[in-house]
Amino acid sequence: MKNAKLYLVAKKMHRVLVVLIILLTIPMSLTGVMMKTGNYFPFDPLAIRMIHSTISLYFTGVFGAMSLTGLYMFIFPYLKNKQEEIK
Secondary structure: OOOHHHHHHHHHHHHHHHHHHHHHHHHHHHHHHHHHHOOOOOOOHHHHHHHHHHHHHHHHHHHHHHHHHHHHHHHHHHOOOOOOOOO
16 A cells, blocks of 8 residues: 655655765765775874774664665555545
8 A cells, every 4th residue: 555645754764864875975985095095194093993983883874774765765656556445
């Protein structure tokens, strides 16, 4: 059965989560490149690793939620329409 209200909520959540993923990707990629190249200037290597590890937990949670909302939006058109009972 289709639930249009749930679809609209999922769509709004998905848009917010996309923005959050973009915002989390920037520091993740910067710290990842610093760790890959070994060029930490002017930062402490342990601080960079800690920042990367901390952000990765939030990134994983946001990405998981974004995947679930995206999956529902993908499946929504294939759900059966609600039919009213005829009495």
